[in-house]
Amino acid sequence: MEExxxxxxxxxxxxxxxxxxxxxxxxxxxxxxxxxxxxxxxxKSTLIKIITGYHQPTSxxxxxxxxKVEHLSVPKARELGVETVYQERALAELQTLWRNxxxxxxxxxxxxxxxxxxxxxxxxxLMNQSMGFTSHAVxxxxxxxxxxxxxxxxxxxxxxxxxxxxxVILDEPTMGLSLKETAKLVNFVKGIKQAGKSAIFIDHxxxxxxxxxxxxxxxxxxxxxxxxxxxxxxxxxLMEKMVHVAETGSLD
Amino acid sequence: xxxxxxxxxxxxxxxxxxxxxxxxxxRANSAQLGILGVFLTLWLIFIIxxxxxxxxxxxxxxxxxxxxxxxxxAIPLTIxxxxxxxxxxxxxxxAMGMVAFSFTYNTTGFIGNATIQVxxxxxxxxxxxxxxxxxxxxxxxxxxxxxLVVTIGTQFFWRGAVLVxxxxxxxxxxxxxxxxxxxxxVGKIGGYFPMQMVWLIVVTxxxxxxxxxxxxxxxxxxxxxxxxxxxxxGINTSRTxxxxxxxxxxxxxxxxxxxxxxxxxFWPSLGDGYLLSTLASVFLGGTSVFGGTGTILGTFLGAxxxxxxxxxxxxxxxxxxxxxxxxxxxxVLSVMMHTYLxxxxx
Numbered sequence: 001m002e003e004x005x006x007x008x009x010x011x012x013x014x015x016x017x018x019x020x021x022x023x024x025x026x027x028x029x030x031x032x033x034x035x036x037x038x039x040x041x042x043x044k045s046t047l048i049k050i051i052t053g054y055h056q057p058t059s060x061x062x063x064x065x066x067x068k069v070e071h072l073s074v075p076k077a078r079e080l081g082v083e084t085v086y087q088e089r090a091l092a093e094l095q096t097l098w099r100n101x102x103x104x105x106x107x108x109x110x111x112x113x114x115x116x117x118x119x120x121x122x123x124x125x126l127m128n129q130s131m132g133f134t135s136h137a138v139x140x141x142x143x144x145x146x147x148x149x150x151x152x153x154x155x156x157x158x159x160x161x162x163x164x165x166x167x168v169i170l171d172e173p174t175m176g177l178s179l180k181e182t183a184k185l186v187n188f189v190k191g192i193k194q195a196g197k198s199a200i201f202i203d204h205x206x207x208x209x210x211x212x213x214x215x216x217x218x219x220x221x222x223x224x225x226x227x228x229x230x231x232x233x234x235x236x237x238l239m240e241k242m243v244h245v246a247e248t249g250s251l252d
Numbered sequence: 253x254x255x256x257x258x259x260x261x262x263x264x265x266x267x268x269x270x271x272x273x274x275x276x277x278x279r280a281n282s283a284q285l286g287i288l289g290v291f292l293t294l295w296l297i298f299i300i301x302x303x304x305x306x307x308x309x310x311x312x313x314x315x316x317x318x319x320x321x322x323x324x325x326a327i328p329l330t331i332x333x334x335x336x337x338x339x340x341x342x343x344x345x346x347a348m349g350m351v352a353f354s355f356t357y358n359t360t361g362f363i364g365n366a367t368i369q370v371x372x373x374x375x376x377x378x379x380x381x382x383x384x385x386x387x388x389x390x391x392x393x394x395x396x397x398x399x400l401v402v403t404i405g406t407q408f409f410w411r412g413a414v415l416v417x418x419x420x421x422x423x424x425x426x427x428x429x430x431x432x433x434x435x436x437x438v439g440k441i442g443g444y445f446p447m448q449m450v451w452l453i454v455v456t457x458x459x460x461x462x463x464x465x466x467x468x469x470x471x472x473x474x475x476x477x478x479x480x481x482x483x484x485x486g487i488n489t490s491r492t493x494x495x496x497x498x499x500x501x502x503x504x505x506x507x508x509x510x511x512x513x514x515x516x517x518f519w520p521s522l523g524d525g526y527l528l529s530t531l532a533s534v535f536l537g538g539t540s541v542f543g544g545t546g547t548i549l550g551t552f553l554g555a556x557x558x559x560x561x562x563x564x565x566x567x568x569x570x571x572x573x574x575x576x577x578x579x580x581x582x583x584v585l586s587v588m589m590h591t592y593l594x595x596x597x598x
Contacts, residue, residue: 052484053486054483054484073486074483074484074485074486075486078486084484086484088480088481088484089481090478090480090481090484090485091478091481092473092474092477092478092481092482092544093477093478094473094477094544094545095473095474095477095544099470099473099474103474103481103482103485103487104474104482104485104486104487105486106467106470108466108467112466112467112468113465113466113467114465114466114467114470116465141280
C-alpha cells in the first residue's frame with residue numbers, strides 16, 4: 001500500500017459553538033501538489049493551522065508517512081518537515097532580515113547564546129542565491145518592514161525552504177503580488193515538485209491553482225465537497241463546479 | 253555603496269561583512285544616538301546653568317550612589333516593554349522582598365551567625381521577587397488580561413500585603429552592617445565609587461547580553477513586534493513572557509535589598525518613589541511603547557538623565573516641587589519624540 005506523506009482522518013474542529021471543520025478526510029501523496037479551493041470562511045486556513053500544529057483538532061487523527069502523530073505542535077510539525085508560508089506572512093516587520101529568516105529557530109549553542117555571524121552569513125547567502133534580491137535596500141541587517149510586498153513574500157518562502165521542508169504549505173501566497181511576482185511564485189511551486197517534495201497550495205485564483213496542482217480539493221462550509229485530478233478536468237469545468245458548490249453546497 | 257548586494261557578484265562570499273559607513277551606522281542606531289545627543293546637551297545646559305554643582309566630582313559620586321536604585325530595575329523593565337508588556341508592580345515587589353528578607357532573618361536566629369542569616373535572607377528576597385514576578389506573568393498570559401491592568405492590581409495587593417505583614421511598622425537593619433554583604437552591596441571603592449553602581453553595571457551587562465546575544469532576547473523582540481507571527485513560527489510566547497516578568501521580579505527584589513542596605517533601615521513604603529523615574533528612564537531611553545524596539549544602553553543613559561534632573565532643578569534654583577512636573581513632561585515628550593523619529597525612519 002502506498003504511504004501518504006500526510007493523512008487526516010475524520011478531523012473536526014470547533015471553536016466554542018462554531019463548527020469550523022467537520023469530519024475532514026484529507027490525503028497528501030509523496031511528491032504531490034494539492035490545491036485547496038474554497039470560499040472565504042470555508043475552513044481552509046483552519047485546516048492548514050491544524051496541519052502546522054497551531055490549532056489542535058477537536059477530534060480525528062493525523063498521520064505523517066503512515067505514523068500516527070499525537071498532540072501535534074508547531075515545533076513538532078516542523079521537525080516532521082512541515083513548513084508554511086502563511087497568508088499573513090508571519091514576519092516581524094520591525095526586525096532585521098536575518099532575525100526573520102531564523103524566526104523561532106535561531107542558531108544558538110546549548111546555553112542558548114546566539115551565533116549571529118553564522119545567521120547573517122546564511123541570510124546573505126540565501127538572499128543572493130535563492131531570493132534574487134538585487135535592491136540596495138536589502139541586506140541581512142535591513143528591516144523587513146521596509147520591503148515591497150514581493151520581497152516580503154520572498155522572505156517568507158525562502159524561510160520555508162531553507163529548513164529542509166518535506167511538505168510546503170502556501171496559504172494565499174499570491175495575495176498582494178504583482179503579475180511578475182506571481183509568475184515567479186508559480187515557477188517556485190513547480191520547483192517544489194521537481195525537488196521531490198510535496199505541497200499544499202491555497203489560493204482564491206483557480207487558474208493559479210489549476211496550473212500547478214496535481215489534484216484539487218474543494219472545501220465548503222467545513223466539509224470536503226469534492227476532489228479532482230487536474231489531468232481529468234478542464235479549468236472551465238472546474239470553475240463551473242466551484243460556482244455550483246458555492247450556491248448549493250454540493251457538487252451534484 | 254553596498255557592493256555585496258549587486259547582482260553581478262559571481263561567487264557569494266562565505267562571510268557577510270558590512271563596510272563601515274557613518275551614514276548606515278547613524279541610521280541603524282538613530283534612537284541610541286538621539287538619546288546620547290539629549291544626554292550630552294542636557295549635561296552641557298546643567299554645567300552652564302550651575303557650574304559650581306556640575307563641575308565638582310561630588311555630584312557625580314552622589315549620582316552613582318542614588319541613581320542605581322531605580323536604574324537597576326529599568327533594565328529588566330526595558331525587556332518587558334520591548335515584549336509589548338508593562339510592569340507597574342515592581343515598587344511593591346521591592347518592599348515585599350524586604351519583608352521576606354526580615355522574616356527569614358528573624359526566624360533563622362538559631363543559626364547564630366549573622367552573615368549566614370543575611371545571606372539566606374537575601375536569597376529569600378530574590379526568590380520572593382521571582383515568585384511574584386512569575387505570578388504576574390502567569391495571570392497576564394493564562395488569562396489574557398492586559399499587563400497594565402494586572403500589575404496595577406498586584407501593585408496594590410503586594411503593597412497591602414507588606415502593610416498587613418509589618419503592621420505598617422518600620423524597623424532598623426543595623427545588624428547587616430557587620431556582615432560582608434554590606435560593603436559588597438553598598439560600600440564605596442576607594443571611598444568614592446559606590447558598589448551599587450558596580451551592581452548597576454553588572455545588571456546592565458547581563459541585560460544587554462540576554463537581549464542581544466541570547467535566544468530569550470531574540471524571542472522578546474519578536475513577541476513585542478508581532479506576537480501572532482511569533483506564535484505561528486513556534487515560539488513559546490507564554491513561557492518567554494512569564495520569564496520576562498520573573499526577571500523584573502528578581503531584580504526589583506534585589507534593588508529593594510540594595511536600597512534598604514544603603515540606609516540600613518526598612519520602610520514599608522519602600523519603592524514608592526521609584527515608579528515614575530524607572531518608567532521615565534525606559535521611555536526616555538527610546539524603548540517603544542508599542543513594543544518590538546528598544547535598547548539597554550538607551551535606558552542606561554535615560555536613567556542618568558532622569559537622576560540628574562532632580563539634582564539639576566534644585567541646583568538651577570527651582571524648588572523640589574518642580575521635579576514631578578518635569579518628569580511627567582519628559583515621559584510625554586520623549587514618547588512623542590521617539591514615535592515621531594520611528595515613523596520618519598520607516
